[in-house]
Every structure is written in structure tokens, then in C-alpha cells.
Amino acid sequence: MHLATYLGLLHGSLRTLAGAFREVAKGHGEEPDVASTCQVLAKRLDGQVEKLGPIVERYGEHRESEPERLHAAEFEQTRSGGVGLLRDLQDLYALASFTDITWTVVGQAAQGLRDKELLDVVSSCEKDTARQLAWLKTRMKQSAPQALIASRE
Amino acid sequence: MDRWVQSACVLCSNGCGCDIAVKDGRMVGVRGRAEDIVNHGRLGPKGLFGSWQAHRTDRLTQPLIRRHGVLVETDWDTAMSEVVHRSQELLAEFGSSSHGFYTSGQLFLEEYYTLGVIGKAGIGTPHMDGNTRLCTATAAAALKESFGSDGQPACHTDIDLCDALFLFGHNMAATQTVMWARVLDRLAGPDRPRVVVVDPRRTPVAESADVHLAPLPGTNQALMNGLVRAVIEHGWVDHDYVHRHTLGFDELKSTVEPYTPEHVAEICRVSPVDLLRAAEIFGTSQRVLSTVLQGFYQSHQATAASCQVNNLHLIRGLIGRPGSGVLQMNGQPTAQNTRETGANGDLPGFRNWDNEQHVQELARLWKVDPLTIPHWAPPTHAMQIWRYAEQGSIKFLWISATNPAVSLPELSRIRAILSKKDLFVVAQDGFPTETTELADVVLPAALWGEKQGTFTNLSRVVHLSEQAVEPPGEARSDLDIFLDYASRMGFRDRDGDPLIKWKDAEGAFDAWRECSRGRPCDYTELTYEKLRGGSGIAWGPERLYADGHFPTAADYCEDYGHDLLTGAQTTPTEYKAQRPDGRAFLKAAEYLPPHEQANATYPFLCTTGRSVYHFHTRTKTGRSPELRRAAPEPWVEMSPEDAAELGFGDGDVVLVESERGSVKVPVRIGRCRGGVVFLPFHYGYWDVEHDGHERAANELTLTEWDPVSKQPLFKLSAVRIRRA
Ligand code: SF4
Numbered sequence: 001m002h003l004a005t006y007l008g009l010l011h012g013s014l015r016t017l018a019g020a021f022r023e024v025a026k027g028h029g030e031e032p033d034v035a036s037t038c039q040v041l042a043k044r045l046d047g048q049v050e051k052l053g054p055i056v057e058r059y060g061e062h063r064e065s066e067p068e069r070l071h072a073a074e075f076e077q078t079r080s081g082g083v084g085l086l087r088d089l090q091d092l093y094a095l096a097s098f099t100d101i102t103w104t105v106v107g108q109a110a111q112g113l114r115d116k117e118l119l120d121v122v123s124s125c126e127k128d129t130a131r132q133l134a135w136l137k138t139r140m141k142q143s144a145p146q147a148l149i150a151s152r153e
Numbered sequence: 154m155d156r157w158v159q160s161a162c163v164l165c166s167n168g169c170g171c172d173i174a175v176k177d178g179r180m181v182g183v184r185g186r187a188e189d190i191v192n193h194g195r196l197g198p199k200g201l202f203g204s205w206q207a208h209r210t211d212r213l214t215q216p217l218i219r220r221h222g223v224l225v226e227t228d229w230d231t232a233m234s235e236v237v238h239r240s241q242e243l244l245a246e247f248g249s250s251s252h253g254f255y256t257s258g259q260l261f262l263e264e265y266y267t268l269g270v271i272g273k274a275g276i277g278t279p280h281m282d283g284n285t286r287l288c289t290a291t292a293a294a295a296l297k298e299s300f301g302s303d304g305q306p307a308c309h310t311d312i313d314l315c316d317a318l319f320l321f322g323h324n325m326a327a328t329q330t331v332m333w334a335r336v337l338d339r340l341a342g343p344d345r346p347r348v349v350v351v352d353p354r355r356t357p358v359a360e361s362a363d364v365h366l367a368p369l370p371g372t373n374q375a376l377m378n379g380l381v382r383a384v385i386e387h388g389w390v391d392h393d394y395v396h397r398h399t400l401g402f403d404e405l406k407s408t409v410e411p412y413t414p415e416h417v418a419e420i421c422r423v424s425p426v427d428l429l430r431a432a433e434i435f436g437t438s439q440r441v442l443s444t445v446l447q448g449f450y451q452s453h454q455a456t457a458a459s460c461q462v463n464n465l466h467l468i469r470g471l472i473g474r475p476g477s478g479v480l481q482m483n484g485q486p487t488a489q490n491t492r493e494t495g496a497n498g499d500l501p502g503f504r505n506w507d508n509e510q511h512v513q514e515l516a517r518l519w520k521v522d523p524l525t526i527p528h529w530a531p532p533t534h535a536m537q538i539w540r541y542a543e544q545g546s547i548k549f550l551w552i553s554a555t556n557p558a559v560s561l562p563e564l565s566r567i568r569a570i571l572s573k574k575d576l577f578v579v580a581q582d583g584f585p586t587e588t589t590e591l592a593d594v595v596l597p598a599a600l601w602g603e604k605q606g607t608f609t610n611l612s613r614v615v616h617l618s619e620q621a622v623e624p625p626g627e628a629r630s631d632l633d634i635f636l637d638y639a640s641r642m643g644f645r646d647r648d649g650d651p652l653i654k655w656k657d658a659e660g661a662f663d664a665w666r667e668c669s670r671g672r673p674c675d676y677t678e679l680t681y682e683k684l685r686g687g688s689g690i691a692w693g694p695e696r697l698y699a700d701g702h703f704p705t706a707a708d709y710c711e712d713y714g715h716d717l718l719t720g721a722q723t724t725p726t727e728y729k730a731q732r733p734d735g736r737a738f739l740k741a742a743e744y745l746p747p748h749e750q751a752n753a754t755y756p757f758l759c760t761t762g763r764s765v766y767h768f769h770t771r772t773k774t775g776r777s778p779e780l781r782r783a784a785p786e787p788w789v790e791m792s793p794e795d796a797a798e799l800g801f802g803d804g805d806v807v808l809v810e811s812e813r814g815s816v817k818v819p820v821r822i823g824r825c826r827g828g829v830v831f832l833p834f835h836y837g838y839w840d841v842e843h844d845g846h847e848r849a850a851n852e853l854t855l856t857e858w859d860p861v862s863k864q865p866l867f868k869l870s871a872v873r874i875r876r877a
Binding site for chain 1: 247248250251279529530531533537540541544545546547716718719720721722723724745748855856857858860
């Protein structure tokens with residue numbers, strides 16, 4: 001069963017995303033709302049990882065041997081300034097979209113398996129992922145005009 | 154005494170009807186208007202002494218302009234030419250987003266509306282807000298989230314009719330004394346209502362309570378979830394009302410499920426028995442009135458906690474009925490108008506910036522291209538405006554009738570921003586303040602009693618305040634200043650006519666009436682003529698939502714709402730899919746521990762607040778001899794146990810320090826719960842000789858805000874205290 005491959009992918013990307021939110025929080029302390037919301041979202045991602053635990057125990061997880069394309073380490077160098085913030089949020093958005101679609105795929109498998117426990121996990125985590133994406137979009141829409149037009153940094 | 158001139162008091166959001174006594178062209182006193190539905194003739198200490206005395210002392214009487222680093226006197230033409238010149242230059246080079254406007258909760262409706270039109274249709278900037286962000290933003294946010302639109306559901310008469318009164322983070326005896334007097338009438342009379350108070354301090358209000366809950370600062374949401382849970386658990390829910398008039402009950406129920414009394418007790422450090430008693434009072438009373446203020450609005454999870462108050466009323470069906478409802482209080486006297494007219498950035502008339510139709514309506518009314526009106530994102534909130542100024546992308550900041558150099562959090566940062574070379578600051582005020590000192594151009598403004606206009610209090614009651622005397626020196630009304638700017642800037646509508654078509658207060662009011670037509674805050678029935686004589690008049694019915702129908706229809710609502718934890722916006726499509734159609738939202742959120750916590754280095758939590766004798770940064774009340782004498786200096790209040798442990802006696806001078814700054818004040822042993830200290834926020838530096846920046850509470854506060862309302866967290870700074 002290839003579900004294990006997807007669980008591995010999901011597990012890895014959730015950790016990556018949590019780490020990335022933490023890095024952005026650290027790098028953009030001068031935007032207190034960004035810093036505190038990223039912390040909140042990172043903490044909730046830890047929760048997702050935890051919820052995935054028993055599932056992984058049941059189905060196993062398989063890490064792909066091909067190189068991972070998404071690294072939290074890349075966030076260690078957060079950018080600065082208005083456009084930098086925008087780019088960092090956009091990277092988070094890309095990562096969060098990745099976990100979003102991964103949850104969707106895992107959710108489909110859960111349907112096929114009629115695994116009630118996994119279905120519950122998927123539905124609560126999908127809600128949380130939607131929240132991440134919605135916040136990132138809201139925050140980017142808010143800062144885009146100022147960063148792209150008015151700022152001359 | 155020559156004559157009485159009709160007005161209402163502008164020193165808190167109660168808005169007591171009063172008359173101003175005039176003798177020889179000067180204001181010499183005030184009296185309450187007995188026929189007024191708000192105050193029945195009463196006035197409090199600030200109204201009696203703070204309102205009229207300040208107008209003759211220490212005023213700004215001439216425009217000032219900065220030359221070679223120093224502010225010097227100049228004439229209006231020079232000052233306004235400079236403002237217009239800088240404005241046009243920056244618009245040409247950097248566009249409309251280089252401009253920010255930071256106004257007040259103390260001007261008149263007509264002035265806000267004019268400013269709103271200038272900002273949105275003249276300049277076209279999204280960067281407009283006011284210090285109402287600091288006092289009343291969460292009230293507006295909570296009303297929008299729950300009911301679809303701003304607008305105060307209850308009225309003053311509900312105080313007379315309720316059989317239970319809940320005050321959430323609201324020290325009414327200090328903030329609205331005349332409203333409190335009305336409560337005292339009930340407390341001392343027959344049929345005394347039961348009273349529940351949520352406040353970390355044992356205030357006089359808390360002393361009169363049947364149940365006083367003193368949660369640790371930052372834990373309101375846990376407490377509220379516990380209250381909602383208990384009401385559901387004990388079957389006190391009006392399921393028929395919930396079914397017919399609300400959305401989201403199941404999610405609310407599952408969100409609050411973990412908040413058992415014991416769990417809440419642990420988080421908030423309150424007694425679980427008291428929590429249940431409070432829930433029982435809410436659950437078993439027939440007519441419940443709740444008021445909410447800064448203890449919730451300026452604290453952690455402000456909007457979420459305030460929405461929970463709305464939820465309590467919704468699940469019991471106790472809203473819009475005599476004696477039952479919610480007052481999401483305003484702080485400043487005219488804050489309601491800042492919100493209604495859009496001087497706080499919102500679109501005027503409680504219109505929705507995310508609704509293309511609403512933008513079109515305004516574009517038609519103002520005869521401008523809809524693209525001129527900024528609506529591509531939510532309006533820029535105050536804290537973000539200051540951040541843009543700090544980063545240098547806002548280069549022109551016009552501050553009217555407020556004193557951010559004392560009232561904003563983390564003052565050292567605010568002073569640094571105001572002093573930036575690449576930020577052109579216009580400050581318009583009646584007095585020299587800590588803010589005008591740092592401005593590039595200072596415009597002397599007329600105050601209350603020296604100009605005409607209307608304003609709306611915390612229960613939607615509109616008063617007309619007539620001009621009683623001439624402004625001092627060359628001071629002009631804020632309206633005249635804005636009109637002058639508009640005409641010098643040459644703002645035009647699509648037909649080539651002047652964008653602003655009115656020339657005086659009544660003209661502005663009539664234009665606003667038209668703007669408000671068909672919206673929840675419809676003023677079309679009100680005129681200056683009707684507002685003369687008698688009592689102030691409320692817009693809308695006596696109580697909103699008596700029929701359980703809320704302004705949530707997608708094409709009518711003011712906002713599509715947010716996720717309460719992060720502030721993520723609900724998209725129009727998501728909103729419509731919920732089919733609210735007149736039903737209210739039961740919004741839920743779990744409790745999150747606050748970011749700022751007491752710790753080994755800063756072991757106390759500091760909360761800031763008000764004194765009964767002062768208003769805002771004391772520019773007026775500090776100049777009234779009686780009020781000044783009553784509360785001349787700031788202090789830090791702490792519990793007897795904490796003071797004993799640190800070895801402090803009453804009056805000992807101490808340093809209160811946070812990561813951001815420190816103040817030096819005497820100790821007052823008093824009403825705080827253990828681990829919590831209190832500082833009054835009114836005191837700045839204009840009346841002290843040594844300007845050491847050791848007096849203002851906001852030296853200590855942090856730059857952080859609620860994710861939905863964007864209101865700063867004044868009530869939560871970790872501090873340490875040592876002998877000075
Ligand atoms: S209660 Fe408020 S409005 Fe009334 S007199 Fe006092 S300060 Fe003025």
C-alpha cells in the first residue's frame with residue numbers, strides 16, 4: 001500500500017512547515033502580528049503531527065528516497081523589509097498548499113479504507129490548514145500594495 | 154450669566170445632555186438637561202469641571218511651523234500652504250499610499266465624515282484610522298462578527314429594567330460616572346438586580362457585585378468559554394431562538410466543551426464555584442444586560458472574548474428585549490461617529506469594503522471613479538499605519554485631536570517615529586501636547602463649545618452641540634481646517650465640481666444623512682431642527698434586533714467576518730455559502746495563552762486604566778483645577794500582600810520597569826489581585842518640568858494587538874518593581 005509513502009510525505013512536510021512558521025516568526029519580530037500568528041500556527045502544526053502519530057503507527061510511513069524539495073532550513077535566512085516579508089509569506093503559502101493537497105490525498109485514501117479515525121484527523125487538520133492559507137492570503141493582500149508601490153527600500 | 158446653549162458632554166462615551174452657561178462671551182459653567190434620556194439631568198465630575206474650564210487656559214491660538222528645527226508662530230496661509238505643498242509633492246512622487254490620517258474619538262460627526270471623504274475620495278488612501286483603535290475597535294469588531302454590522306443593540310433604559318447586570322472588564326464607576334449613578338439607583342432601590350463583575354481589580358464596581366471574578370490578565374477567553382459551557386451544560390439555552398436566529402451552535406458547543414469549571418479555575422485562577430454562580434445568574438435571570446469595556450478590549454483575545462459575551466445573550470435569546478441586551482461600550486465620546494462615517498478607515502455607513510456594490514454606491518454618491526476609493530484590502534489599522542511611517546513608506550501623517558505620544562503603546566518608539574526626518578507630521582489640536590511638540594506644522598483647533606456639530610453616544614443617541622463662544626485667537630474648527638485643505642488641494646468630482654460640496658456643519662450633516670440612507674445607521678430621520686430642544690435622539694429603534702433579525706444578509710452586512718484566532722478573513726464566497734440571511738453568528742475560539750507572560754525577570758503583570766477624574770491624556774481635565782487637585786500624579790497600585798513582600802509602604806516611590814521602558818511613581822496599596830499591578834494611563838509630560846519620560850504608563854506597554862480588531866494589548870505587560 002502506498003499510503004505509507006504519503007504519510008511519510010505528510011509527516012515530513014508538516015514538520016517542515018512548523019519549522020518554517022517558527023523561522024518567519026523569529027525573522028519578522030518587528031511585525032508583531034506576523035510573529036505571534038506564525039507562532040500560534042506553528043504550535044497547531046505540532047498538534048497535527050501529534051494526531052498523525054497513531055495513524056503512522058498503524059500504517060507505517062515510508063520516506064521517499066528521492067531528494068526532498070522542501071526544506072525548512074531555507075527559511076533560516078528570512079528576508080527583510082516590506083517585499084521581503086511578502087516573499088517569506090508567499091513561501092509559507094507554497095509550503096502550506098503542499099500540505100493542504102497532501103491532506104486531501106490522504107483523506108481520499110481514508111475514504112477508500114473507511115477509516116473513521118483517519119477521516120476525523122483529516123477533517124480537523126484540513127480545517128486548520130485552510131486557516132493557515134486564509135491567514136497568509138489575508139496578510140499578503142494587506143501588505144502587497146504598500147510593499148510594491150509605496151515603499152522605496 | 155447671559156444665556157444657556159444646548160450641548161452634550163464630550164468627556165466620555167455616555168454623552169450626557171447638558172447646557173453651557175455663557176457670560177461675556179465666555180463659558181462659565183454647565184448644567185445637565187433634565188429632559189435628556191441619557192442622563193436625566195445628571196452630570197459627573199469630569200462633565201462638571203473638565204468640560205468648560207479648559208477652554209481658556211493654555212490654548213494653541215496660532216498656527217506653528219517648524220523652521221530650522223524649532224516650532225515658530227506663523228499665519229494660517231503659510232501653514233496651510235506648507236501642508237498642501239508637501240501633500241501634493243508626495244502624491245506626485247509616491248502616490249496616495251504615502252499619506253496617512255490618524256484622527257480621534259473626540260471630534261464631531263461632521264468633521265469625521267468630511268475627513269473620510271477627503272481621505273477616501275480625494276487622496277484615495279487606505280491609511281486612515283484614529284485613536285478609536287485604542288478604545289473601541291473591539292466593540293465594533295465584536296458587533297460585526299456576531300451581528301453582521303456595528304450598531305449598539307441595547308439602550309440606557311435597559312439599566313432600569315434588567316434583573317441581572319454583567320460588567321465584563323468595565324469599571325463603570327470610573328469610566329462613565331453618570332451611567333454608574335443610574336446603576337446605583339437600581340442597586341439601592343427595590344428589585345435590586347444581581348450583579349456580576351469580571352475585573353482583576355477589586356474596583357468599587359466589583360465591591361457591589363454578587364459575584365466578582367478576577368481572572369489573571371490575558372485569560373478572559375478561557376473564562377468566557379467556561380461561562381458559555383456552563384450555560385449550555387445546565388440546559389439554560391433557548392433552543393428555539395438558537396435554531397431560528399443563529400448559526401454555529403454545534404461548533405460553539407464543541408469548542409467550549411473542554412472548559413470545565415476546574416479547567417477554567419486553573420487557567421484564570423478564579424474559584425470554580427464563583428464561575429458556576431455567575432453562569433447560574435446569567436442562565437436563570439429573565440432580563441440580562443451586559444456591558445463590555447477595556448478589560449476585554451485591550452487584552453489578549455479581545456474580539457474572541459467580546460464575541461463570547463454576545464454568544465451568551467444569543468444562546469439565551471436575551472437580546473433586543475426590554476432589560477436584555479449587550480452594550481459593547483465605547484470609550485471616547487464620539488468614537489461611534491468615527492466608526493459610522495469611516496474616519497477609522499471603514500467605509501462610511503457601515504458599508505463593506507469587500508462588497509463591490511457598496512463601493513459603487515459610494516462612488517455614485519461622491520461622483521468619483523470606484524477605483525479611487527481604496528477597497529483592495531481592509532483599511533490599514535492604526536498600528537500598521539505607525540509601522541509604515543516607521544519604515545518610511547508613509548511620509549505624510551496628519552494627526553487630529555489626539556495625543557499618540559502619550560496614548561500609544563511603547564512610547565519611545567512612537568517618539569522616534571514622530572521625530573523622523575522623512576515623515577511630515579501635521580498635528581491639529583486645541584492644546585500644545587507631547588505630540589504637537591514633535592510636529593512639523595501645528596494647527597490650532599477650536600474645541601467643544603467653540604464650534605457646532607453632532608455626536609453619537611454609546612447607546613446610539615445623537616446630540617447636537619451648539620457653538621457657545623468664539624474660539625480663542627486664530628483657532629478654527631476642525632471642520633473648517635479640513636474644508637480649507639480640500640479646497641486648496643482642489644479635489645474635484647467626476648463632473649469637475651468640488652468634491653466636498655458643503656461649507657458648514659449642517660451642510661456636512663445633511664450630506665452624511667444622504668450617505669447613511671438605507672444603511673443600518675440611517676440618519677435620514679434626524680435633522681438639526683429635530684435635535685434642538687428636548688432630548689438627544691437615537692438612530693434606529695430603541696433596541697436593535699427586537700425581532701431576532703440581524704444585518705447579516707450578504708449584500709447588506711458590514712463585514713464577512715474573520716477567524717477569531719488569526720484574523721484571517723472570510724471570503725465573500727465562503728460567507729455567502731453559510732446563508733446567514735438575518736441570523737447571527739455564534740463565533741467560537743479556543744483559549745490561547747498570551748505571548749507576554751510574567752517571568753523570573755519581570756514577575757508582575759501590569760494593567761493600565763483610568764481614573765474617575767481624568768479623560769484620555771488629560772489635555773482638558775488636567776487643566777481643570779478641581780480635577781487636577783483630585784488626581785494630580787500617577788501612581789502604581791498593588792495588592793497589600795505583594796507590597797508587603799517587597800517591603801513597600803503607601804507612598805514609597807518605585808521604578809516599574811518592563812522590557813520597553815520604565816516609570817517612577819509612588820505606590821498605592823490597593824485593589825489589585827496578587828501578581829497584578831495597575832497604572833493609570835492619563836499622565837504624560839506637558840505639566841512636569843523634568844522631561845525624563847518616567848511618568849507615562851505607555852512607556853511600558855508592548856506593540857502587539859488583537860488579530861481581529863487590531864486593538865493594542867495595553868492590559869498585559871510583564872514588569873518588575875524596585876525601590877527608586
Ligand atoms: S458621565 Fe461622561 S458624558 Fe456624562 S458628565 Fe461624566 S464625563 Fe461627561
